[in-house]
Amino acid sequence: MNTKMQTAQRWFLGAFSLLVFLLVWELLVRTMHVRPITLPPPSAVLGELFGEWQFYLDHAGYTLLTTLAGFILAALIGVLLATMLVGSKLFEHTVYPLIIGLNSVPKVAIAPLFVIWLGTGSEPKIAIAFLIAVFAVIVDAVHGLRSVPGDVLDLGRVLRGSRLDFFFKVRLPGALPSILAGMKVAISLALVGAIVGEFVASQRGLGYVILSAQGTFDTTRVFAAVIVLAIMGLGLYGALALAERRLTPWR
Structure with missing residues (x-):
């Protein structure tokens, strides 16, 4: 059975x-x-x-934008921090415990602080989405950067390229599968973070829809918003899975 038939069969069984x-x-x-x-x-x-x-499209668009903004920040800063953690023992020993400590703090508990610091616009939702998602990117990126096969590293040293060439042509491609795996987790977490931010303070977004519908006991509207969130989450995860297949064809 070829790949297209297997994919069609999976979609049919799921539907x-x-x-x-x-x-x-x-x-x-x-x-x-x-x-x-x-x-x-x-x-x-x-x-x-x-x-x-x-109505749902408007609120879903707002939630999607804050989710993507938080995720992009988490991806960029997470990979940068992972690179610095792998490249410097001093940085790892001083910063990594702080990152772990921040990750252990319940994000719902500190969400009101972001509202105080950043106001009630989209900024606190983006910040919470970033904070929830970034740790997944850091952990998988560090794992990937450290899991590059030794013979590949030796080959890169033999070729005597610059450290920048060595990183972009050897370490980063070898770590890409792990980094993308972390990003697939992070995109779901970023969506959770955006909803948490909308629960705390917002006049737009699917989180706001759910919270306001709960106040009026409109269970149908709550379920409708949850379904839109599920579709959005599946779409974002599927987009990253497709990007993973395109960027890592050897897998």
Whole structure:
């Protein structure tokens, strides 16, 4: 079976299982007479989505932009910090414990501080998304940079290139699979960070939609926003998985 057929089969099985899940959900809710405020049927949630698609698209766009901004910052700064950690023992011994300590602090606990420092615009959401996502990039990038095979490193030294050439032509390509794996984790964490920021202080975004719908017990709207978030998360992860296949064809 070729790759395209395998991919099509996976998509078909995934779509079929999702359809079965939705049908069972709809059937159970209606036969057991569950109140919509407790658990709305999928038909009501889909009706909410299609009926108010512009509303959800606007808020999803805001959440997407803050997520991508936080993720890009986490990717750039995370790889830079990982490079410095691998290249300098002094930097590793002084900075790495601080990074681990910051990562151990619950981000929800310090989210209000970002609102105090940065205001109620998009900046605190980007900062929280960055803070939650950056550690995953650092850990996997450090692992990748240190896992380059010894014979590859020896070959690079024999060729006697500059340290910059050695990094970009030997270490970075060898570490790229690990770095991209960390980024696939980080993009999901950045989305979580953006939602946390919108929970704390926001007038836009899917996190704001969920929080305001909770206040009015609009369970259907909560489920609709969660579905949009799930689709967004799958799309972002899929985009990075595609980039991984394109950038590391040898894998």
